[in-house]
């Protein structure tokens with residue numbers, strides 16, 4: 001036998017930091033600790049009743065006990081065509097849609113399908129922790145473009161110009177953003193889309209938070225405002241965040257037919273179709289109205305304003321007002337290097353450890369998103385938990401000297 005037990009390719013994959021924080025919080029809870037978890041990126045709401053009912057009905061129908069085509073139930077793919085036209089104004093055909101196990105598999109499929117070894121992908125930081133890992137797994141090279149709080153965590157064309165090389169193949173774009181909550185205004189989406197077209201780049205645009213925008217912010221789909229991009233654009237989406245359906249594992253990718261056909265071929269050998277019952281539930285979700293979504297959006301908006309206000313009252317913390325998704329991304333730089341309860345955390349990762357140990361508050365440190373010095377705090381938790389968790393942090397950090 002030669003080589004290591006674990007292949008070099010897989011050994012290099014970092015565990016998901018966000019899932020790790022969530023696991024630690026849940027383990028402490030299981031031991032009876034009163035933990036407030038800002039870690040998980042999932043709504044606290046149950047899936048709306050009419051969607052659950054559709055799944056229960058599907059379970060009783062023997063036809064649902066079988067495989068579906070790898071690409072998804074034909075009626076779901078048609079419904080996704082209609083939903084995409086309704087929600088973002090993008091006109092596509094069912095042949096351009098592949099139903100995947102969550103948005104996550106759509107992203108992994110996309111990079112596996114687009115990247116040859118050494119192809120560079122522009123990744124805007126702070127980035128969702130999964131992006132660089134799946135790019136590397138696909139043989140691509142993530143090229144990180146760092147944005148900061150001063151620009152509202154939005155990249156400029158100058159920054160993109162400085163990062164692009166002859167090896168660049170794809171720009172990865174996400175708005176609203178996880179982890180920052182940044183939402184690009186229409187003219188910036190258009191300018192970035194045109195920039196990509198002019199350079200012959202592909203764009204993968206992750207629209208999973210499309211419905212979660214607040215205040216005056218609006219979600220704008222890049223291939224809608226830059227139609228010339230259509231032949232080199234993949235749109236990723238899913239039901240997880242919009243319909244409180246994280247556990248059902250349904251997402252999709254929309255792209256040019258040749259890319260979607262190739263990705264379907266890949267998926268046919270990896271996972272085949274998404275669970276048939278879950279597809280039925282997703283069908284009910286995307287073909288129903290958006291009333292439940294609007295109700296959840298209002299609750300998130302309220303919590304957004306609360307967490308933003310409370311965090312900014314804590315000395316050493318400053319937080320940009322998030323405009324979308326359900327994350328606050330405060331800077332904790334002002335607390336680093338100070339003594340708190342006998343410890344002197346020098347990094348946001350060490351400060352996050354202190355928060356869980358001393359205050360039983362779980363947050364994800366910015367290191368997980370290529371942005372040390374920050375915390376990501378999901379505000380998709382109940383109003384009371386939110387207030388309690390931030391109060392505990394305020395008390396803990398008031399001891400800083």
Ligand SMILES: Cc1ncc(COP(=O)(O)O)c(C=O)c1O
Nearest residue numbers: 041102103104178208238240251
């Ligand atoms: C930016 C972004 N894209 C995609 C996903 C994937 O979601 P899922 O695989 O649950 O559909 C997530 C989940 O956290 C996300 O935050």
